[in-house]
Amino acid sequence: MRHPTLEDVAARAGVSRALVSIVVRGAPGASEATRQRVLSIADELGYRPDSRARLLAGRRSRLLGVTLTLNHPFHADLAEHIYSAAEQRGYEVVLSAVTSNRPPQKAIDTLLDYRCEAAILAGALTREPELTALGERLPVVVLGQRTRSQAVDVVRTADTQGIRLAVDHLAELGHRAIVHVDGGRAPGSAARRSAYRTAMHRRGLAEQARVVPGGEAEEDGAAAARELADRTPPTAVLTYNDRCAVGLLDVFVRAGIAVPDDISVVGYDDSPVARLPHLRLTTVSQDAAQLASLAVQRAIARLEGGAVDAREVVLTPHLAVRGTTAPPR
Amino acid sequence: MRHPTLEDVAARAGVSRALVSIVVRGAPGASEATRQRVLSIADELGYRPDSRARLLAGRRSRLLGVTLTLNHPFHADLAEHIYSAAEQRGYEVVLSAVTSNRPPQKAIDTLLDYRCEAAILAGALTREPELTALGERLPVVVLGQRTRSQAVDVVRTADTQGIRLAVDHLAELGHRAIVHVDGGRAPGSAARRSAYRTAMHRRGLAEQARVVPGGEAEEDGAAAARELADRTPPTAVLTYNDRCAVGLLDVFVRAGIAVPDDISVVGYDDSPVARLPHLRLTTVSQDAAQLASLAVQRAIARLEGGAVDAREVVLTPHLAVRGTTAPPR
DNA sequence: GCGGCGTTCTAGAGCGCTCTAGTTCTCTGG
DNA sequence: CCAGAGAACTAGAGCGCTCTAGAACGCCGC
Numbered sequence A, B: 001m002r003h004p005t006l007e008d009v010a011a012r013a014g015v016s017r018a019l020v021s022i023v024v025r026g027a028p029g030a031s032e033a034t035r036q037r038v039l040s041i042a043d044e045l046g047y048r049p050d051s052r053a054r055l056l057a058g059r060r061s062r063l064l065g066v067t068l069t070l071n072h073p074f075h076a077d078l079a080e081h082i083y084s085a086a087e088q089r090g091y092e093v094v095l096s097a098v099t100s101n102r103p104p105q106k107a108i109d110t111l112l113d114y115r116c117e118a119a120i121l122a123g124a125l126t127r128e129p130e131l132t133a134l135g136e137r138l139p140v141v142v143l144g145q146r147t148r149s150q151a152v153d154v155v156r157t158a159d160t161q162g163i164r165l166a167v168d169h170l171a172e173l174g175h176r177a178i179v180h181v182d183g184g185r186a187p188g189s190a191a192r193r194s195a196y197r198t199a200m201h202r203r204g205l206a207e208q209a210r211v212v213p214g215g216e217a218e219e220d221g222a223a224a225a226r227e228l229a230d231r232t233p234p235t236a237v238l239t240y241n242d243r244c245a246v247g248l249l250d251v252f253v254r255a256g257i258a259v260p261d262d263i264s265v266v267g268y269d270d271s272p273v274a275r276l277p278h279l280r281l282t283t284v285s286q287d288a289a290q291l292a293s294l295a296v297q298r299a300i301a302r303l304e305g306g307a308v309d310a311r312e313v314v315l316t317p318h319l320a321v322r323g324t325t326a327p328p329r
Numbered sequence C: 001g002c003g004g005c006g007t008t009c010t011a012g013a014g015c016g017c018t019c020t021a022g023t024t025c026t027c028t029g030g
Numbered sequence D: 001c002c003a004g005a006g007a008a009c010t011a012g013a014g015c016g017c018t019c020t021a022g023a024a025c026g027c028c029g030c
Helices: A006-013 A017-025 A033-044 A053-056 A073-088 A104-113 A130-135 A159-173 A190-200 A219-231 A242-254 A286-301 B006-013 B017-025 B033-043 B052-056 B073-088 B104-114 B128-137 B160-173 B189-202 B218-232 B241-254 B288-303
Strands: A063-069 A091-097 A118-122 A140-143 A153-157 A176-183 A210-212 A235-237 A264-269 A282-285 A312-315 A319-322 B063-069 B092-098 B118-121 B140-143 B151-157 B176-180 B211-212 B236-238 B263-267 B282-285 B312-315 B318-320
Touching: A017 A033, A017 A176, A033 A319, A053 A118, A053 B052, A063 A073, A063 A104, A063 A282, A073 A091, A073 A286, A073 B092, A091 A104, A091 B073, A104 A130, A104 B092, A118 A153, A118 A286, A130 A140, A130 A176, A130 B033, A140 B312, A153 A210, A159 A176, A159 A190, A159 A264, A159 A282, A159 A319, A176 A190, A176 A219, A176 A319, A190 A210, A210 A219, A210 B073, A219 A235, A219 A242, A219 B211, A242 A264, A242 B241, A282 B017, A286 A312, A312 B052, B006 B017, B006 B033, B017 B033, B063 B073, B063 B104, B063 B128, B063 B288, B073 B236, B073 B288, B092 B104, B104 B118, B118 B282, B118 B288, B128 B140, B151 B160, B151 B288, B160 B236, B160 B263, B160 B318, B176 B218, B211 B218, B218 B241, B236 B241, B241 B263, B288 B312
Parallel strands: A063 A091, A063 A118, A118 A140, A140 A153, A153 A312, A176 A210, A176 A235, A235 A264, A264 A282, B063 B092, B063 B118, B118 B140, B140 B151, B151 B312, B176 B211, B176 B236, B236 B263, B263 B282
Antiparallel strands: A282 A319, B282 B318
16 A cells, blocks of 8 residues: 555565665666666556655755746746756756735745755746845746846846837838837836837837736726727737737727727737637737746756856747738728 | 754754754644744744655655646636645645646656645546546545546536526526537536536427537637527527637627627636626636635545545536626517 | 652654665676 | 776665654652
């Protein structure tokens, strides 16, 4: 009934515990013949190494802690890629969710209790002092967010550039009245807002720049859409994220405003929903796979003492042009 | 730099390791005075118990393993409630994600490697033999899915009843041509399909029963909607889940088909999206909090040898009537 | 003044593993 | 024929904790 241990396998194979340990770890120091024999016995007994004991005994735990928000589709993407990137390099991943009644600090604490060697924070809007304190204890990579803390690495996408791509795309189609529905107090919203202003300015459209309060959820986009539909509507809208854009689109369609004929819409994130055949949302795309892989790579580089060039890696986003943008009529 | 251990706290407090252990665990056997003193020293040193060592040494790990699908909004809800239900009862939770390149078996294996005492499977469509094998090793609670395996507990919502509620609601509004857009090969789809047929039959609408192939994603709903719009459209549609309903709604609105005036739509899941102000989708609601709490309760009951009455707990769903249903015109 | 009892504390084994420092056993070359 | 190298294997300590068994210390009643 109980789990078989190294001891059990060793006894059955007639070798020492240490040898079995060498074999199951794939470490050098065992002949091919015994390797095969031990492995087959381990298999037969249904032996699985106890990660608690392994973690405790080893000087390295090879454990990467990841915090994330469960209900955020982009984070699901990230997590998936973090798993595979870590696995490829021989690291394990332990997840800790940030939810409405499980604050970032709690999520981080449980990670620490697992004695992971490095932390990748995707879901945690941790404030700078806490972040710095954490960064002094172990390598920390903040994913997708800016921070002033010098104690942590950052892997993110260039928001400024993403917004500029969107504005440029719309401007090149001939739009001038391009409105930005912002993210309210959501993370990164302020940065995107000012990037929008700058981009409009560069296009000589500073006069037309107009920011409408939004948020990170569909309903925020919907509220903004109702406000836009009431007044003189713009010819194009750039939203804080895809969810917001979806809310917007829904209200527009119901109000008989055709997208992209009457109005063009650009989202941000390239989340799965943007790719849906009936939506085909033009959106700024962040490469989740690359973001994840870089974050993992960075964390591991810090751990293994490899050279880590810059504290911050900024990826270039690209614009996924789909069906919600067209020249104004 | 290194983590302080029990030893460090003990040395500083001038007591034995065992006493410190007693204090930090809150176990009986220490005087109030030393308790306070040890606690404050532990705090001062920033001591945090090492969960690996704790797990290894204790005969109980008080660890609950949970598998889930990251991109499923309902699972995010569940996870959140599982966390708090477990915490309330003094158990910890370790999450293991099922993703497109991380099959259920892998997710379960990593849980096992953490030596959790019981497993709650929300994301894993595990086949019966594997499930039975797992159930023989440790208490397993399958969440939201039926299974024939007698080795595991099941906590789920009565699909049959949920579907019947929806059909009854539509029938009472006066609908007769009620179509079901099914979930294809998605889990539980077959059960919902036959529940639909039965419910229609009970209403004397067996003749009108019509199933259109769908799926679990928005695009599946959209495809079904296009098919429905082409032929003689029904007056009401009941979908496999909310995501499917959202795809459906989108196509209808774009095609100028008014909801609920021309056609009523009922979803399934009561996911956050259904509650959005601009959608207000009528849907069958599963109580995530209760589902989660029951699952945790069951797992713990099995562990602690409490009486567990039935192998299966079936919750009663209810219908959240919102804005997408109305009498036919 | 002494056995008995409850409370507070400690010594030390042991959880399943990894790792260092051997030991043994070939297999060479001079 | 033996020193030396290298491969294959082992003994045993130790990771940070929990837990059992028992020690030390009052405090009671007789």
